[in-house]
Amino acid sequence: MTDFEDITYEIDGAAGIITINRPERYNAFRGKTVEELIKAFRSAWADSRVSAIILTGAGEKAFCTGGDVKQRAETGDYGPTESGMFEIGYLHKLIRDIPKPVIAAVNGVAVGGGHVLHVLCDLTxxxxxxxFGQAGPKVGSFDAGFGSAFLARVVGEKRAREIWYLCRQYDAATAERWGLVNWVVPQDKLLDEAKAVAAEIAEKSxxxxxxxxxxxxxxxxxQAGLSNLAMSALDLFGKSDEGLEGAKAFAEKRPADFAKYVKA
Incomplete structure (x- = not known):
């Protein structure tokens, strides 16, 4: 099995279990994390023992809080990678393209890019x-691809706009009522439930x-085309004064000042 730094990957029965393992950063991802997630998903795709993939986060506080905003505030990017690229868009497509169901086991907070990951999974x-919720506009970021367009297919236009425009957080019961998650279980039963679902899938053709x-x-x-356009736009926006203001404000634990960027 490949040695990873930011994630863990194991096979348990018919399930390939991928865990984002950065609890000290609330399982936020940097470039290296995304690269390792891609390797793990591709490994699960090729492994005939795996019928379904479980994606979860280490610890009890967070599933994933999206891109590592502190890293971006410090360096202006999400850190070095082997490929020299930040391939979050490719990861999104991979979760959809892998011909095996991907189950998000959401423990704790799923916000920002972490919220996008769970939305893209087949089951949550x-x-x-x-x-659950979005944080992008609060920290100078957005996902104008799958993270918004596909979210609208899942919860409807009005709810999707609420999630993105207001950046509130919603509890599990509300998420279930909105159709954002399939069902809710006690915290200590979460991984067992995900494994049981994977085993149930393994019984099918x-x-x-x-x-x-x-x-x-x-x-x-x-929407993959929209995603490509959105990622290109985000790359440019993230380096702008407005985008960097959001990241710096988050790192400095102060409200962001976006007032001067309001235009006609």
């Missing part, structure tokens, strides 16, 4: 202490599951 199981996933995705595959 939440612990009772889970919280893998070819049928593959075609079904591709069929479900076909209706929104055009």
């Amino acid at each position: 199981i939440a612990s009772e202490n889970a919280r 893998p070819t049928a599951i593959k075609f079904l996933k591709q069929s479900f995705n076909a209706d929104t595959d055009h």
